Amino acid sequence: MIKMKYFELYELIDRSSFMKWGVRAWVLFNPRALEALDGLREFFNAPITVNNWWGNDGKGMEYRGYRPEDCPVGAKYSEHKNGNAFDCTVKGYTADDARRIILENQDNPLLKRIMRLEADVSWVHFDCKEGKERIYIFKA
Numbered sequence: 001m002i003k004m005k006y007f008e009l010y011e012l013i014d015r016s017s018f019m020k021w022g023v024r025a026w027v028l029f030n031p032r033a034l035e036a037l038d039g040l041r042e043f044f045n046a047p048i049t050v051n052n053w054w055g056n057d058g059k060g061m062e063y064r065g066y067r068p069e070d071c072p073v074g075a076k077y078s079e080h081k082n083g084n085a086f087d088c089t090v091k092g093y094t095a096d097d098a099r100r101i102i103l104e105n106q107d108n109p110l111l112k113r114i115m116r117l118e119a120d121v122s123w124v125h126f127d128c129k130e131g132k133e134r135i136y137i138f139k140a
């Protein structure tokens, strides 16, 4: 079973998928994306929030990591549905600052799995979709 250094499964998946699959849901993720998330957490040395429905009566954010096929939010072919993307809040950093710092340090081994960042959003979306450039910036 996959064990991440800094994150629990319920932080990375929506509530109904978590209830449905339990720990088997780890296989829904690209291992590289999990490695990238742990690496990002270690790089900033600051808490990173993906989902927070757990411990919030199920009412917090739940679609910032893995999204089920019938997810009501996001793009139809989102990398989130491949378990290949995360939307993050890095404590103490605006999304713009975090993106700039990631780009400035893209050769850091802790960030090597990050392939794409989404521009102009108030969270840090990264994914591990293979691209032409080392880190590709895209707009939704």
Ligand SMILES: [Zn+2]
Pocket: 080, 085, 086, 087, 125, 126
């Ligand atoms: Zn996203």
